[in-house]
Amino acid sequence: MIRKTHPELGDPAAGNGILSRRVFLEGTLVVGATGAGLSCGSAEPLAVQPWMKVPGPGFAGYGQPSPFESKVVKVFPPPPNPPGVGASRTPLHMLEGMITPSGLHFERSHSGVPEIDPDQHRLVIHGLVKRPLVFTVEALSRYPMQSRIAFIECGGNSLALNAPQAQPLNVAAIHGLLGCSEWTGVRLSTLLDEAGIEPEARWVIAEGADAAAMSRSIPLTKAMDDALLCLYQNGERVRPSNGYPVRLLLPGFEGNMNVKWLRRLKLTAGPAMTKDETSKYTILLKDEKAWQFVFPIEVKSVITRPSPGLALRGPGFYEISGLAWSGNGSIRQVDVSADGGRSWAPAALQGPILPKAPVRFRTAWQWNGGPAVLQSRATDDTGMVQPTRAQFAAERGFRGVYHYNAIASWRIDEMGEASNVYA
Amino acid sequence: MIRKTHPELGDPAAGNGILSRRVFLEGTLVVGATGAGLSCGSAEPLAVQPWMKVPGPGFAGYGQPSPFESKVVKVFPPPPNPPGVGASRTPLHMLEGMITPSGLHFERSHSGVPEIDPDQHRLVIHGLVKRPLVFTVEALSRYPMQSRIAFIECGGNSLALNAPQAQPLNVAAIHGLLGCSEWTGVRLSTLLDEAGIEPEARWVIAEGADAAAMSRSIPLTKAMDDALLCLYQNGERVRPSNGYPVRLLLPGFEGNMNVKWLRRLKLTAGPAMTKDETSKYTILLKDEKAWQFVFPIEVKSVITRPSPGLALRGPGFYEISGLAWSGNGSIRQVDVSADGGRSWAPAALQGPILPKAPVRFRTAWQWNGGPAVLQSRATDDTGMVQPTRAQFAAERGFRGVYHYNAIASWRIDEMGEASNVYA
Numbered sequence: 001m002i003r004k005t006h007p008e009l010g011d012p013a014a015g016n017g018i019l020s021r022r023v024f025l026e027g028t029l030v031v032g033a034t035g036a037g038l039s040c041g042s043a044e045p046l047a048v049q050p051w052m053k054v055p056g057p058g059f060a061g062y063g064q065p066s067p068f069e070s071k072v073v074k075v076f077p078p079p080p081n082p083p084g085v086g087a088s089r090t091p092l093h094m095l096e097g098m099i100t101p102s103g104l105h106f107e108r109s110h111s112g113v114p115e116i117d118p119d120q121h122r123l124v125i126h127g128l129v130k131r132p133l134v135f136t137v138e139a140l141s142r143y144p145m146q147s148r149i150a151f152i153e154c155g156g157n158s159l160a161l162n163a164p165q166a167q168p169l170n171v172a173a174i175h176g177l178l179g180c181s182e183w184t185g186v187r188l189s190t191l192l193d194e195a196g197i198e199p200e201a202r203w204v205i206a207e208g209a210d211a212a213a214m215s216r217s218i219p220l221t222k223a224m225d226d227a228l229l230c231l232y233q234n235g236e237r238v239r240p241s242n243g244y245p246v247r248l249l250l251p252g253f254e255g256n257m258n259v260k261w262l263r264r265l266k267l268t269a270g271p272a273m274t275k276d277e278t279s280k281y282t283i284l285l286k287d288e289k290a291w292q293f294v295f296p297i298e299v300k301s302v303i304t305r306p307s308p309g310l311a312l313r314g315p316g317f318y319e320i321s322g323l324a325w326s327g328n329g330s331i332r333q334v335d336v337s338a339d340g341g342r343s344w345a346p347a348a349l350q351g352p353i354l355p356k357a358p359v360r361f362r363t364a365w366q367w368n369g370g371p372a373v374l375q376s377r378a379t380d381d382t383g384m385v386q387p388t389r390a391q392f393a394a395e396r397g398f399r400g401v402y403h404y405n406a407i408a409s410w411r412i413d414e415m416g417e418a419s420n421v422y423a
Numbered sequence: 424m425i426r427k428t429h430p431e432l433g434d435p436a437a438g439n440g441i442l443s444r445r446v447f448l449e450g451t452l453v454v455g456a457t458g459a460g461l462s463c464g465s466a467e468p469l470a471v472q473p474w475m476k477v478p479g480p481g482f483a484g485y486g487q488p489s490p491f492e493s494k495v496v497k498v499f500p501p502p503p504n505p506p507g508v509g510a511s512r513t514p515l516h517m518l519e520g521m522i523t524p525s526g527l528h529f530e531r532s533h534s535g536v537p538e539i540d541p542d543q544h545r546l547v548i549h550g551l552v553k554r555p556l557v558f559t560v561e562a563l564s565r566y567p568m569q570s571r572i573a574f575i576e577c578g579g580n581s582l583a584l585n586a587p588q589a590q591p592l593n594v595a596a597i598h599g600l601l602g603c604s605e606w607t608g609v610r611l612s613t614l615l616d617e618a619g620i621e622p623e624a625r626w627v628i629a630e631g632a633d634a635a636a637m638s639r640s641i642p643l644t645k646a647m648d649d650a651l652l653c654l655y656q657n658g659e660r661v662r663p664s665n666g667y668p669v670r671l672l673l674p675g676f677e678g679n680m681n682v683k684w685l686r687r688l689k690l691t692a693g694p695a696m697t698k699d700e701t702s703k704y705t706i707l708l709k710d711e712k713a714w715q716f717v718f719p720i721e722v723k724s725v726i727t728r729p730s731p732g733l734a735l736r737g738p739g740f741y742e743i744s745g746l747a748w749s750g751n752g753s754i755r756q757v758d759v760s761a762d763g764g765r766s767w768a769p770a771a772l773q774g775p776i777l778p779k780a781p782v783r784f785r786t787a788w789q790w791n792g793g794p795a796v797l798q799s800r801a802t803d804d805t806g807m808v809q810p811t812r813a814q815f816a817a818e819r820g821f822r823g824v825y826h827y828n829a830i831a832s833w834r835i836d837e838m839g840e841a842s843n844v845y846a
Contacts, residue, residue: 098658099658
């Protein structure tokens with residue numbers, strides 16, 4: 001028998017059922033609020049399932065998810081794209097916490113995923129340096145290392161929301177070009193100090209060892225600030241899909257600049273004007289002008305649960321859970337609305353709150369079974385607030401393709417189904 | 424040509440080449456200290472490898488490590504143990520950072536790894552409660568969640584160091600029953616509040632759904648403090664080897680108590696005296712007495728690099744890297760010695776420093792090519808300091824098997840080979 005009682009939930013914090021974040025901050029809750037536990041008589045024995053009757057399979061050298069989770073995979077487009085050209089997307093609606101499992105971290109490739117022999121791979125630093133240097137992977141691993149938890153988001157993430165009509169897409173299809181890992185590697189500044197920077201150098205051209213030789217120009221100031229040459233991702237060597245054996249990490253900068261399979265760093269006086277910073281990754285504005293070299297990802301958030309494909313099963317208590325991030329710093333606050341932005345309440349933020357890392361936010365919600373529009377609005381520690389779609393449009397219009405960061409909306413209908421809407 | 428010059432390394436911070444942690448804290452370094460970069464003439468073209476000449480393979484739904492990393496696997500004993508009985512060990516010497524990839528997280532199983540259908544799995548809460556409750560996995564996922572980064576260490580980790588003579592083992596074989604994940608789940612206190620705790624309840628018996636029905640008694644105070652029923656590990660659903668679909672996390676408590684495949688929580692007035700808290704996981708002392716119910720893992724650390732199997736390639740700069748952790752709180756300090764404990768210098772600690780989570784520490788070391796004995800000594804924020812082996816022996820002797828946490832030593836010989844020694 002499902003328990004129907006819903007004891008004291010506390011005062012609402014915003015309209016349409018949003019509850020106070022004290023639920024999370026104080027750990028006090030909402031006893032029986034979900035009604036999800038089923039009463040059972042204590043004399044009723046728990047079924048002994050088949051897997052308790054015989055020993056299970058043995059150990060594996062490298063473990064995998066349960067076969068029952070086979071639907072939790074990255075999604076990528078079928079042909080006509082050649083294999084490995086385009087992007088695979090993280091199924092954010094099936095994940096929790098802050099870390100993205102490396103097997104599910106989105107990837108963007110221009111010419112497939114190269115199969116690099118680390119013993120043959122070389123990284124060269126040249127151009128406006130006093131001493132050109134070549135590194136083997138083993139040589140790089142001799143240097144002092146640094147670890148940091150950081151997001152990488154493709155500059156083209158969420159571009160589906162530029163469409164005039166809201167498309168029937170889920171969170172992976174719209175926002176799935178986002179991942180977060182604990183990255184470990186060598187500070188680029190260490191190697192540039194060793195090479196010796198010529199005074200006229202201002203930029204670093206980073207080139208990958210894929211067949212596209214994907215290249216981007218990086219300000220030398222960023223290279224000397226917090227750039228890392230990553231050898232490790234979530235504890236193990238970087239995955240091939242994310243740049244094995246060496247990936248450039250530029251914390252907070254758009255994903256494309258975090259060059260994978262890094263083979264070359266050339267110091268120059270000016271930017272190289274590569275394909276990916278001219279024909280792509282410039283932001284076309286309403287007035288036919290364009291922004292070029294817009295590097296940091298602006299403050300942003302998305303609700304991952306509830307979201308399209310995860311239907312609510314009847315009125316009652318739900319946790320609204322999502323991610324917030326900013327390439328300019330740390331997340332200071334996330335507000336959540338269940339009435340399309342008419343009223344807001346602050347969500348609980350899951351620590352640790354780290355700069356240029358995503359933060360999991362959580363809000364308690366008592367769904368009354370009626371229509372609702374769920375939104376989240378992030379603020380970072382520079383004071384930047386995620387804009388509404390109208391504010392975003394007023395500044396940039398919808399031709400920009402890149403760096404879409406407006407507040408997103410999920411409509412919940414009376415059946416508990418969620419859908420992408422503009423609200 | 425390998426560059427031989429070793430410019431200013433700064434003053435030593437301790438004997439036998441230990442350098443100041445300012446190298447890490449200030450990011451100033453040690454220009455050219457490793458001699459690892461190879462000079463190259465700028466006219467010398469970088470080889471274009473085969474993987475740049477054709478597009479690489481396409482995307483995969485669930486990614487895997489590079490085939491060149493096939494040696495990075497958990498290690499587990501061959502028969503005569505039945506498959507899946509015993510433990511598989513994390514290859515800590517091949518990893519970096521704080522997070523353990525889920526595929527490499529150690530496992531301890533008593534009857535293999537059960538293949539549990541999450542739709543059939545049930546968790547019951549009964550015994551001294553007002554309302555016995557049964558939960559499906561889906562029902563559990565309705566509750567408010569919490570994430571935390573936490574280590575799990577088997578209480579029997581490092582027991583090889585109880586042997587009278589130091590064994591020729593590497594870090595995985597000695598210390599590899601240690602892992603760290605970002606765990607996400609429901610606070611156990613939330614569910615116990617819903618069930619309603621009878622006043623005479625003091626313990627919770629936790630039982631797994633493996634064929635061994637592995638069980639432990641947990642103090643109710645811990646259950647109501649920071650215990651989590653985890654559904655997610657490093658962002659995705661908990662791996663089968665680590666308790667899919669529901670694992671009990673008791674942050675800081677010995678691994679065996681973090682019951683996997685959790686099916687039953689029974690509230691009782693006293694402990695159940697299960698096999699794993701009587702015949703095992705009690706600590707036999709010198710005087711024939713034993714400590715029972717020793718739950719938190721005491722402060723501990725281990726150097727993962729250099730370590731046995733990772734030979735140094737000639738004198739010069741090396742980073743000494745390792746992990747420190749405490750089940751009683753946060754790591755406050757780690758000291759490193761290269762002369763077998765005669766002199767010590769504080770290591771750089773990699774943030775975020777979180778309670779009951781491992782901390783990566785790093786020390787810069789200029790190896791002069793002579794013999795050295797590397798040690799690390801952790802201190803936690805309760806003031807507990809990792810004991811020397813002699814101090815550990817004086818208190819407990821070596822019959823205890825469990826909770827060995829004395830300072831460990833790697834000897835480096837003139838060939839750069841590392842070996843396990845008592846020093």
